[in-house]
Amino acid sequence: MVHWTAEEKQLISSVWAKVDVAECGAEALARLLIVYPWTQRFFADFGNLSSPTAIIGNPKVRAHGKKVLTSFGEAIKNLDAIKATYTKLSELHCEKLHVDPENFRLLGDILIIVLASHFTKDFTPACQFAWQKLVSVVAHALARKYH
Amino acid sequence: MLTAEDKKLIQHIWEKVQGHQEDFGAEALQRMFATYPQTKTYFPHFDLSKGSDQVRGHGKKVVNALGNAVKSLDNLSQALSELSNLHAYNLRVDPSCFALQLLSQSFQVVLASHLGKEYTPEVHAAFDKFLSAVAAVLAEKYR
Numbered sequence: 001m002v003h004w005t006a007e008e009k010q011l012i013s014s015v016w017a018k019v020d021v022a023e024c025g026a027e028a029l030a031r032l033l034i035v036y037p038w039t040q041r042f043f044a045d046f047g048n049l050s051s052p053t054a055i056i057g058n059p060k061v062r063a064h065g066k067k068v069l070t071s072f073g074e075a076i077k078n079l080d081a082i083k084a085t086y087t088k089l090s091e092l093h094c095e096k097l098h099v100d101p102e103n104f105r106l107l108g109d110i111l112i113i114v115l116a117s118h119f120t121k122d123f124t125p126a127c128q129f130a131w132q133k134l135v136s137v138v139a140h141a142l143a144r145k146y147h
Numbered sequence: 148m149l150t151a152e153d154k155k156l157i158q159h160i161w162e163k164v165q166g167h168q169e170d171f172g173a174e175a176l177q178r179m180f181a182t183y184p185q186t187k188t189y190f191p192h193f194d195l196s197k198g199s200d201q202v203r204g205h206g207k208k209v210v211n212a213l214g215n216a217v218k219s220l221d222n223l224s225q226a227l228s229e230l231s232n233l234h235a236y237n238l239r240v241d242p243s244c245f246a247l248q249l250l251s252q253s254f255q256v257v258l259a260s261h262l263g264k265e266y267t268p269e270v271h272a273a274f275d276k277f278l279s280a281v282a283a284v285l286a287e288k289y290r
Contacts, residue, residue, distance in 0.1 A: 114259075128178055
């Protein structure tokens, strides 16, 4: 089980309280598709992904980004039971979606950069540490049921 | 790998780093040591406490080297040749340390947190590519 210090929990929730889930989620997913274009392979039916502008404005990307980040919110509500929270999603990503778990790490790193650009100097090294730990735990939980 | 547009974006963003090399370098290293403690194993001879002169000095060195790379985007291999030798034969830093995300991520977080919205998705993509290219050159002679 993951151990979270009181400080880490506080840093995670205080940042989360200020996150616009729809905006941040959309931006994180868009950046994933822009910075690592091979990730577009999972979204062939999303329509126009031909340029950064198209990707950022794409309504399916925005909606899916929001969905993904909303799910992160579940992890944050259940920091002490993240593995359990993601059991079904892990099976889904393996059995139906066939997503290489490396992509979870990429998205996690992108999310950190999005948070840094939104919160600028408030995204302190301590914040970064707590959040990098969180994205890594989520990525691990999502990969856990792979077979 | 790096398109003409990428190169323009990289050079443009680098102008914002001018004058802040030491600060950005020190902060990137500080964030990297804090977030990825395994990276500290390469600096047992350093004082890694906050504000350490050694970390500031090293951060400045790293950012200046990146600055040289920015000036030679058309020929990274040659520009970084000596550093490539150094990393392969002396330092032998595990290539995934910089080849993958660790220092690149830390440096990008510094840029994003200082530049805010200016660190657009396009700039982010170009810079990520640039740092990957630098890392690949530094790891070229490993074996």
